[in-house]
Amino acid sequence: MLRLFAWWFKLKGWKIKTSFSGKADKGVIIAAPHTSNWDFVYSLAALRIVGINAHYLIKKEWFKWPLTGILHKSGGIPVERKKTYNKLVESIIDMFRQKDELILMIATEGTRKRVEKWKKGFYYIALGANVPVYPAYLDYKKKEAGIGAPIWLTGDKEKDAKVLRDFYSDKTAKFPEDFNLDAIRFD
Incomplete structure (x- = not known):
């Protein structure tokens, strides 16, 4: 199935831009903006193309x-x-x-609809x-999937939120009206 997603990704003219270098053993990939079911398909395709074997949380x-x-084979973890x-x-x-190795992808908004505040689980x-x-x-807008450089959270919620807001400030969602940059906060 992931091969099919990767084929579709390329067929539709998408490209990948990543600061992700080498192999990461552990980490949390935060996937945003999340405004369409297509986000799931394109995200898994991009991860496969760059060789990242990620698990992801999805409602049970x-x-x-x-x-x-299909969901289990592609890394799905029911929540x-x-x-x-x-x-x-x-x-x-605990997981x-x-x-020794675990890369976990989380859609931080928790839904495809506009939210006023991101879910904080990934942060903790x-x-x-x-x-x-x-x-x-x-x-x-650019037909581009990307992964930024690793960010080590500091525990300073305002500072960490600003770093993420800056990263996502120039990204265009499938449905831009449903992506709220101000929702990136951890209060």
């Missing part, structure tokens, strides 16, 4: 036939959204501690697991 409701096998926030974050931090996962954040994007 998607894990039904015929998608179950029970009613599970308490702290338990989910802690269980993912990082138990594995990266800090708690002591792993870098790799900001990734899809720019529909």
Whole structure:
């Protein structure tokens, strides 16, 4: 399936721009803006093309036939959204501690609709697991997928949010009206 996604990515004229060099053993890839179901297809295609074997969180409701096998094989980790926030974050931090290699992609907005505030789970996962954040994007205006240089979060929420806002400030979502740059905050 990922091969098919990569073929589609190239057929549609997309290109990849990345600061990601070499092999990363652990890290959290944050995928934004997320305003379309196509983001999933293009993101997985781009990761395959650059050779990153990432896992990703996806609501458990998607894990039904015929998608179950496809989602598991492509790195999907089902998430029970009613599970308490702290338990989910802690269980993912534990996954990082138990594995020698784990790259996890998270759609920080948590939905395709416009949000007023990003989900903070990725922030606390990266800090708690002591792993870098790799900001990734899809720019529909440029038909470009990219991964920025690793960012080691400092715990200074305002400073970290500004770094991410600066990174995403020139990226164009599929549906720009649904991407809110001011939502990048961790208060």
